[in-house]
Amino acid sequence: MASFAFIVPPLMGHINPTLSLGAALLRRGHRVGWISLDATLASRLPEGGELLHVRYDQDDAAKKDNEQYLDQITKKNVSGIESIKFLYEEVLIPLNRFMYDGIINILHQFQPDVIIHDHQLFAGAIAAYQLKIPYATSVTAPAAIKMMEDLPGIHEWEIRQIVGLQQELGIPGDVSVATSEALTLVYTSKTFFGDMALPDHYKFVGPVILNRQSLHAFDWERFRQLDKHPRILVSIGTTFDHSYKKEFFGKVIDALGGAALTVIVVSAVSLFEEWPDNFIVQDKVPQLELLPYLDAVVCHGGHNTVCETLSHGLPLVVIPIAYDQSHVAGRVIQAASGLRLNYKRFKATHLKEAVWDVLSNPSYKTAAQRIQQSFAQAGGAATAIALLEELAIPKHFHH
Amino acid sequence: MDAITTQQPLSSEQIFNLLKTFITEVIGEEFVEDLDISRESSFTRDLEMDSIEIVSFSEKVKSHFGEHIDFTGWLSGMDLDQLINLKLDDIIKYIESCQSSK
Incomplete structure (x- = not known):
């Protein structure tokens, strides 16, 4: 038995794969904790999983100020390349700076054999490096890697931001430690990701989507009662602002309202006074449970939603808004799956x-099924778990 | 568009029109009609091109001029702020500078 600590940002798409991996690790008898700022994560953890909540004293004014940054990501209108600047300067760097001390404290107590940090929580990698604990990087948005090749200037700029934080936290030099050289888990297949020469420690294990409990109710009865038309899901994820959603879903209503389709929309019902009769609108849906019954998905190009859709062999219409989504959409086009x-x-x-x-x-659909197959062949959670367990074996036992 | 051997240096106007053609190919004719593309248009803010569109635009420039200019190298040297502010005029000037140095 070994102990593993995931370090995650308060973003659904980044947490979801860790829940599947964590469930598998727990079933194999390991101890598993999640280091997060979000106390509500406790209710989503698999049975036996421990929430290691990063908290600071209320009277620490500097820390409290920083906390405001976390809301930024859902409240600001950002798109295109500019959104990357916003993401680093106003969200990721402050978030990582804010979490670092808390992560160090928790790691001292929990003493994991292996740390698995989200690739955007480089504070986790910096902490692991400082405490000399083996760490793996969990790449929930792999298009960021691809961007190194397409627009290297952006990648170099990102690295400079990370290295700046590292120096501030006590690691001299200008080499980023943000990506583990022991194991970097990439939740897609090489077929979908595309050709790129990468070091061996990048392991393309495919999406890990199993063993996740769903907390969201769904109106299955209405879903079954609606006519036997093609069924589609429309979602632009959990991180975009209200004003974005109003404009976006206004167009969705114009495009698909009254059509011979069943349209499931992920949105606050209150966004519009009335929705078309062929729409089912819920602010959250059990996406993985719905996918087997769908014919296509319209989304913003979040990596998780795209991979979950392709895992079910379904075609996509992708409308990227910000961050790496443009590149994820590029992969969908390259694969001819949408x-x-x-x-x-x-x-x-x-x-x-x-x-x-x-x-x-x-x-x-045929192209989507080709990607589906490549995902299955990538090995998924079982492959990822084997790699993580290997990392937990103390170094001197290695051959 | 196929690679054309452009031994003859292009005028500033010709380069501008060529870049406009590439933009049209990337984002589609019907959208270009709504845009007032000028030398001062920035790719990100004015033309609202996202990163994958900028990449495919740059591939068109690259395949048109081939070895005559190191467009990829030039673009790679840009950091985030420069890319955000990149306008047509910057590219026209770069291509002109490559032509005059021959």
Whole structure:
């Protein structure tokens, strides 16, 4: 038995794969904890998982100020390349700086054999490096790696931000420790990711989506009662602002309202006074349970939603908004498993055409099934667990 | 667009029109009609191109000029702020400087 500590940001897409991996590790008798700022994560953890909540004294004014940064990501309108600057300067660097001391304290108490930190929580890697604990990097947004190749200037800029924080936290030099050289888990297949020469410690294990408990109720009865039309899910994830959603879902209503389709929309119902009769609107849905019954997905190109969709062999219409989503959309196009629209420019008619195109032209589904197969072959959680357990073996036992 | 051997240096106007053609190919004609593309247009803010569109635009520039200019190298040297502020005029000036140094 070994002990593992995941270090996660308060972002769903980054947490989800760790819940599947954690459940598998727990079943194999290991001790597993999640270091997070979000106390509500406790209710989503698999049975036996421990929440290691990062908390600071209320009277620590500097820490309290920093806490505000965390809300930024859901409240600011950002898109395109500029969003990367925003993400690092206003969210990730403050978030990592804020979490670092708490992470160090928790690691001293929990004493894990292996740390698995999200690639955007480089404070986890910095802490592991400082305490000399073996660590793996969990890459929940792999398009960021691909960006190194496409627009290296952006990647170098990102590294400079990370190295700046490292120096502040006591690691001299300008080499980033943010990506583990022992094990970097990438939750996609090489087929979907595309060609790129990467060191051996990058392991493409495919999406890990099993063994996740769903907490969200769904109106299955209404879902079954609606006509036997094609069924699609429309979601732009959990991190975008209200004003974005109003504009976006307004177009969705114009494009798909009254069509011979069942449209499941992930949105606050209150966004509009009325929704079309062929829509089922919920602010949260059990996405993994729904996917087997769907025919296509319209989304913002969040890596998790895209991979979950392709894991079910379904085609996509991707409308990337910010961060790495443009590159994820690029991969969907490259794989011919869907269509892409520009978030700023698309009109309702474009969405309508794109949805009917992916539904009626079987080549998209066939391509999606090819990716589905490549995911299955990548090994998933079982492969990831084997690699993590190997990392838990003390160094002197290695051959 | 196929690579054309451009031994003859292009005028500033010709380069501008060529870049406009590439932008149209990347984002689609119907959207270009709504845009007032000028030399001062920035790719990110004015043309609202996202990173994958900028990458495919740069591939078109690259394949058109081939070895005559090191467009990829030039673009790679840009950091985030420079990319955010990149405008058509910057590219026109770069191509002109490559032509005049031959």
